[in-house]
Amino acid sequence: MKELEKAFIDLGRIADAMEKRNDLLERLLPKVQETTDADMKVVQDTSTLAQQSVATTPVQAPQPIQPVQAPVAPAPTAIPVTNTVQNYTQEQLSVAMARGLDMGLMEPVQNIIHSFGVDCLMQIAPENYGALALKLKEIGIDV
Numbered sequence: 001m002k003e004l005e006k007a008f009i010d011l012g013r014i015a016d017a018m019e020k021r022n023d024l025l026e027r028l029l030p031k032v033q034e035t036t037d038a039d040m041k042v043v044q045d046t047s048t049l050a051q052q053s054v055a056t057t058p059v060q061a062p063q064p065i066q067p068v069q070a071p072v073a074p075a076p077t078a079i080p081v082t083n084t085v086q087n088y089t090q091e092q093l094s095v096a097m098a099r100g101l102d103m104g105l106m107e108p109v110q111n112i113i114h115s116f117g118v119d120c121l122m123q124i125a126p127e128n129y130g131a132l133a134l135k136l137k138e139i140g141i142d143v
Contacts, residue, residue: 006120013121014098017091088129088143094121096136096143108139 100109112135116124124132133143 003119006122010094010120010122013091014094014101017095018098020091021095086130086133088133090121090126090129092143093129093132093136096133096141097121100136100139100141103141105139105141109136109141112136112139 097109100106112132113119113121113124115135116128116132118124121132136143
């Protein structure tokens with residue numbers, strides 16, 4: 001029975017963490033939209049200037065066509081991997097485990113928790129949070 005109570009407590013914390021994440025996303029979305037709108041305005045202004053420039057430039061004799069190289073985007077850089085341990089909070093791990101549940105990974109998440117000799121996240125010592133995060137990443141859950 002205690003195990004079930006602990007599971008409900010964990011689920012409550014997971015729900016709270018997800019609600020906080022959703023609130024943050026709701027606050028950030030208008031800022032992203034503002035940036036996108038501003039970027040589109042710059043593109044439109046640049047296009048208008050280019051059209052005006054073409055309209056006012058005198059016609060010249062045709063020039064040989066030179067191939068145009070498309071701008072090359074910088075290659076994505078790999079995220080450096082270090083042996084340093086990141087400090088995680090119980091809330092971060094709770095949100096990550098909730099994502100795992102959404103991904104259908106309930107059993108692997110439970111097995112990971114049990115591998116620490118406990119029944120719920122609240123019972124895992126904070127010094128083991130890094131190891132827990134690593135195990136969650138190994139099964140495909142971003143932390």
